[in-house]
Amino acid sequence: MRRISTDMPNNDSQFYLRRQEVDLNDIRTRIETGRKFNNLSDDPLSAAHSVRYGSFLHRLEQYEKNAFYALDNLRITEGIYRQNIDVLQRIRELAVAGSTGTFTPDDMKAIGVEVNELLKELVTIANETGQDGTRVFAGDKAFTEPFRLVEGTVASGGENMVVRVEYRGSGASRKAETSQGSYTNLDIGGGEAFWAEKMQVYSSFDATDYRAQSDGAFFIDGQEIFVNTGDTVTAIAAKINESPAPVKAYIDPTTRGLALEGTSAHLIRLEDRQGSTTLQELGIISANNDPSAPNWHSAARVSGASVFDMVIRLRDALFRGDQDFVGSQGIGGMDLALGNTLSRVAELGSRMERAQMTWERLNNEIPDTTAILARESGLDFATAATDLSMMDFAHKAALQTAAKIIPTTLLDFLR
Helix, strand or coil: CCCCCCHHHHHHHHHHHHHHHHHHHHHHHHHHHCECCCCHHHCHHHHHHHHHHHHHHHHHHHHHHHHHHHHHHHHHHHHHHHHHHHHHHHHHHHHHHHCCCCCCHHHHHHHHHHHHHHHHHHHHHHCCECCCCCECCCCCCCCCCCEEEEEEEECCCEEEEEEEEEECCCCCCCEEEEECCEEEECCCCHHHHCECCCCEEECCCCCCCCCCCCCEEEEECCEEEEECCCCCHHHHHHHHHHCCCCEEEEECCCCCCEEEEECCCCCCCEEECCCCCHHHHCCCECCCCCCCCCCECCCCEEECCEHHHHHHHHHHHHHHCCHHHHHHHHHHHHHHHHHHHHHHHHHHHHHHHHHHHHHHHHHHHHHHHHHHHHHHHECCHHHHHHHHHHHHHHHHHHHHHHHHHCCCCHHHHHC
């Protein structure tokens, strides 16, 4: 049974007044923060939903930034790469002119000099820098000049002529995640963008009795292919063909060695994984295991020219006055170079279209997710303002009532 005393009204009033003050402070805090709850324990279900929606919204916003960056990067790459088409078309026009038989040897040499200068311009385009200071066609070696121009003396052409162009970049491996588990390729490597022919690599080693002595792996165009102990060359060729690498493998019927052929015009990049020597043992690459440069075995037969090789062949034929070569292999080589260039432009355009559609989709998803998050965690200000007004009125009324009930002077306590 509760004991009745003079302290009871005072204690009860203070208890309920403090509860009212806590509730008032809570609703004021909600109005200030704009959130439905201040602590997760206030509304566990809404809190759990809002945490998930907030995390998802954050990912969507990051995906949107990635898609926008990818779109800008691809636009710049395409703009630079289209300049390559203009130069190649001009070189082809010169090849057609040089094959007509209406020019003297000196005239053809003059055309060859112009082709040599256009070749230098191609190398300049191939070494262009993007908006973020990285080399556009260097792959993941973004700050390395991808193509090195080597000059020297050419027969009938004089000095300071381009002798060869070496690729020192790597494959395109930079990607941007634009959706959950979905990535957009940001780069096109120089080994893909400036190649003209499908490459072929033939080993001269007879691999009929070859057996892998230990587990290992090697890389073809960045795709890792595993080798198990006891694998034969036929098994290794089958694994290559089953991989996503744009290369098909088979056994050369003449040498009985491994042969590789690109399924598209590009520089095939080969590398043994550290601690493994499979490709070296098969006579494909040398012990210099450097994937950033051609590292073919000295006994391997390699074919497949770059765009620069095609232009150099054409220029040399012009210097020689070889109209037949210019009209056949010269023009044919430029057609191959232009064909691969146009296909790569189409590839870049497809990537841009996908990045654009992804960005637009994310722009629709973000407002929807924001609305859902606001519904779960956002405060209804109209209801909150009404509740605050009612609670404030009740609190003031309670204070007035307490002032009449609770003795306020010392004489009242001494009665």
